[in-house]
Amino acid sequence: MYIKSISLSNFKKFDKLSVAFPSDITVVKGPNEQGKSSLLAALLAGLFYDPKKSNQQISSLKSWQSDKLYELVTGIEHNGEDIVLSKNFETKELLLENKTTGKKLNTFAAIGDELYTIGALRSLALFENTACVRHDALAQMTEGKKEISQALQALMTASGENVSSEKILKKLGDGIASLQRGTKQQAKTPGLLKQLDADLAVLAGKKTAIASALADLAAKSAHAGELAALERISKREYDAKESQYQKNIAYFKTMQELEKLHAQADKANADYNALMDIENKKGYLSVQQEKMKTLKAIDWEKLYAQREALSVKKEKQKNILEEAERLAKEKKKTKIHVKISHVAVSALLAALGFLGFVRVELFAAWVLSAVAFAYSFVFRRGIVVHTGVQLGAESESLAHEIAVLEKQHTSIMDENGVSSIEELVQKVKRYNEFGVEREKLESKEEGILRGGRRDNFKKERTELLKRIAIEEAKISDEEKASPPSPSAQRLLEVDRERHKQELDKLDKEIAHVNAILHSQYSREDLAKTEEEMEYKQAQKVNAERKLETLQVLADALAEAQIRTIAQSRSVIEQYMRRYLPAITDGRYTNVKIKDDLSFEVWSDEKKGMIVPEENLSKGTIDQFYLVARFAVLALLNKGVKSPVLLDDPFSAFDASRREKAREMLQDLSGAFQIILFTHSSDYDGWGTVVQL
Structure with a gap:
């Protein structure tokens, strides 16, 4: 089959686009960002995506201008038949219609099987790792080795269906597991054989029990009375030990609770005493601060200004008096001063x-x-003239001002109980220290109260004392006189456990005897159990035969799988030896495929097989994997023509390598439809050009 055309709506950057393709080579050309990658994504979605699903991969392809999902219509031709595959991802509808025969398919699974039949298209993962080469990724084929290996193994089936030997082996393995699960190791859900063994063991136990019960029925009747009397005595002894044991446990719990309550009470008392101490200290500090409250009214700026003014005036008065004294001594009336x-x-x-x-x-x-x-x-x-009269008047004026200032200063000192400014400063310092100390006490008080009230501590102390009294009342006078010790409790526990084991043993024996005495078993029950055992044994024999058959089939299929993979590698090697010399100018002719689908080639220079990735240039490695991809596709397709999508994979090739690639693709265009996406005009002569 080959893709004739594709029409798309609301797909990425395209509102509408229709492109036709020939059956051989198509070169889809256009500058970057013109939609080549979008067209390639549309081809993949048209062939492999399920429109009934909703996922990020599907929603990421919707139109940039619309919130609606897209519709893809892919035209296909197969052996002259005209086929149309329609997928509407908005309405979640899909239909494959053969216009020539009238055949219609509308389920994803049925359409997938039809595409496999006419075009060897298996899955998107396999297609992307073989027939779809992304930009500069020719050599990344080994990343899809799992999908390729599964497809090669599917060649083991002779039918035309897309059946994997892995699925067959899995079914065989599931069948074997369902039979033998739990026979070799513990299993949550046992298999048939394990279940049959368990059923047979139950039936064998039942048969033994019935036979033993029938034999012991008479002997056990007399023994039942003796066991009952012995059980009553043992029960009284055990009850006494258990009662004392529980009393001791209650005592130890009470003592633990009392210890905890006393600790809480001690803490509550300590907190309460601390609060009372804080309250007393705060009261003392409040009294002291109240005594010093006049300090708060002092205007320190004014006080220091008055003190400075007093000092200046005294100095000025001193100078005036000294000058007056000099005038008197010199017997002068005036004295001139230059400014x-x-x-x-x-x-x-x-x-x-x-x-x-x-x-x-x-x-x-x-x-x-x-x-x-x-x-x-x-x-x-510019001069000042002083007389004795003037100096006397100025001195008297200053003396008055000094007296007023000293009176104000003395008044402030007297109000605060100090005799000097230094004492006043020290008193203010003490006042501030009282304030700091009060803040510390209040902070400590808040830490103790934790947002509560002092009354709550009283209530808590009272409540603790009540609880202590209640717990102390639980202790009996006997326990107060002789308190149980932990060592005595351990001895009592051992003795109690021994009595319990003896009592349990008696109870089991009594139950066994009563079961025998009240048994409804008969000879018919024994015969019926033996018949059930024979039936289960026959089932086990059949299951063992089935297990043996499934194991033989699984081993044979696994061996055939190994042979198929080996044969597949041989076919791929032969195919590569056909094209490898031509595309590498005869430098490399011999190739060997490894299990992981990587390969080694013969190097004349190194006289041995080499790994291309470790020894050759990227261009040569890409040439090898180009041939390898078509070799794998030729083997998987089994003669069916299928599309190959190449997204500019030869950008690293020089002109010579591109020419060799072109010759190879021309030769393969009869077996494959090749669609090459590129931005370069170097490929215009390779096939039909579609310009985007």
């Missing part, structure tokens, strides 16, 4: 006068400044 600003101006004028000898402009400025400075002295703008 410091005028001294500074004089120094600046002297400097300008010196520079004036260098530059005329500066000399003129100096003259003007000197005139202004002289004017200020003439009119006493």
